[in-house]
Amino acid sequence: MLKYQIFFGAIVLLIIIWNIFSFKRGEIRLRRFFIFISFWLFVLLAIIFPEETNKIAKFFNITRGADFFIYISIIVIFYTLFKIYEKIEQIERNITKIVREIALIKKDREDNF
Amino acid sequence: MTALNEEKVVKEVIEGLIKRGFFNIVFVDDGSTDRTYDIVRNFDIVILRHIINRGKGASLQTGTEYILKKGFKVIVHFDADGQHNPDDIENLVKPISEENVDVVFGSRFIGSVKGIPLLRKLILKGGIAFTNFLYGIKLTDVHNGMRAFKADVFRKISFTEDRFAYASELLEKIVKEGLKFKEVPVTIRYTDYSLKKGQKNINAINILYRMLKRRFFA
Numbered sequence A: 001m002l003k004y005q006i007f008f009g010a011i012v013l014l015i016i017i018w019n020i021f022s023f024k025r026g027e028i029r030l031r032r033f034f035i036f037i038s039f040w041l042f043v044l045l046a047i048i049f050p051e052e053t054n055k056i057a058k059f060f061n062i063t064r065g066a067d068f069f070i071y072i073s074i075i076v077i078f079y080t081l082f083k084i085y086e087k088i089e090q091i092e093r094n095i096t097k098i099v100r101e102i103a104l105i106k107k108d109r110e111d112n113f
Numbered sequence B: 001m002t003a004l005n006e007e008k009v010v011k012e013v014i015e016g017l018i019k020r021g022f023f024n025i026v027f028v029d030d031g032s033t034d035r036t037y038d039i040v041r042n043f044d045i046v047i048l049r050h051i052i053n054r055g056k057g058a059s060l061q062t063g064t065e066y067i068l069k070k071g072f073k074v075i076v077h078f079d080a081d082g083q084h085n086p087d088d089i090e091n092l093v094k095p096i097s098e099e100n101v102d103v104v105f106g107s108r109f110i111g112s113v114k115g116i117p118l119l120r121k122l123i124l125k126g127g128i129a130f131t132n133f134l135y136g137i138k139l140t141d142v143h144n145g146m147r148a149f150k151a152d153v154f155r156k157i158s159f160t161e162d163r164f165a166y167a168s169e170l171l172e173k174i175v176k177e178g179l180k181f182k183e184v185p186v187t188i189r190y191t192d193y194s195l196k197k198g199q200k201n202i203n204a205i206n207i208l209y210r211m212l213k214r215r216f217f218a
Helices: A003-024 A030-048 A050-059 A065-112 B010-019 B036-040 B056-070 B086-098 B118-135 B166-176 B192-197 B203-217
Strands: B026-030 B046-050 B074-077 B103-114 B147-150 B181-189
Touching: A003 A030, A030 A050, A030 A065, A050 A065, A065 B046, A065 B056, B010 B036, B010 B086, B026 B036, B026 B056, B036 B046, B046 B056, B056 B074, B056 B166, B074 B086, B086 B103, B086 B147, B086 B181, B118 B166, B118 B203, B166 B203
Parallel strands: B026 B046, B103 B181
Antiparallel strands: B074 B147, B103 B147
16 A cells, blocks of 8 residues: 555545534435545545556546545545535624614614613 | 714814704714714704624614604705715705605715815715616716605615615615605705715725625625
8 A cells, every 4th residue: 555545545534534524413414424425435446446446437438546536635625615605694684683783672662661 | 964073174074064953864874983972962953873883784774774663755865975965955855745755865976076086086986877778767877966856765675785885775776666756956065074085986896896795786
């Protein structure tokens, strides 16, 4: 096994262990846990058997497995950014609801004072 | 009426409304950090205060919820930055009582507009053409803050867009609900102050994105 495989393999293993603990503590739901673990196991396999990724890449008419991984990574990063953006929007809407409720309650109190 | 940091002009704007007999003013202070709130408190009007800034759409929704609770029949949106002319309000409200129209939009392009920079005009015109195309309507002005509504309209629709994209959201919902609307001429006066304080041209991109998102993914 090459040095880079040991180094990146160890990092991915740590991420998988961290995910398992997060799931056990109830911080992530089953569906998300399943997606995370599947993704990181796939990454781990790709690190251990890099030549196999070339076969997958060739299936998509991409020359190198490493390129295939970069493309997949870009898609995953953009998807994650999109999900974060959606989440922030939801939080913003909730903040507005709270601020509005405070404004209306304060006014109500003033009126009934 | 909603405002964010309008200490320089808000007194004059409210006085202008009161002088013309418009006493039922609901003022939403959208988290101003200047003296806006202290100035407005001196008037005998309803003041609602957002503890932090949430945007024009969010403020209008707050004001609307208060108005609906109090049972008013007609709502007029009026900017606090001095761009609008209180003399236009009567014409704006007339079609609601006389023609049973649900919503009346003020239009600066069939009315008059003073001091508008060329770039702002081009962006507005482009936005109008695009909005008309997207919703299948024919309006001459779509991002004009001066409008009148039958209050009951807001029992069917509400603002979920907190910031300036609320205007296109409003239009979209009015079209979806099949509400009767009309345009009347109004005067908009751009000043160095209002241009500095108001919407930035770059905001058009955000509004465009949100319009497309709502239209095709909501």
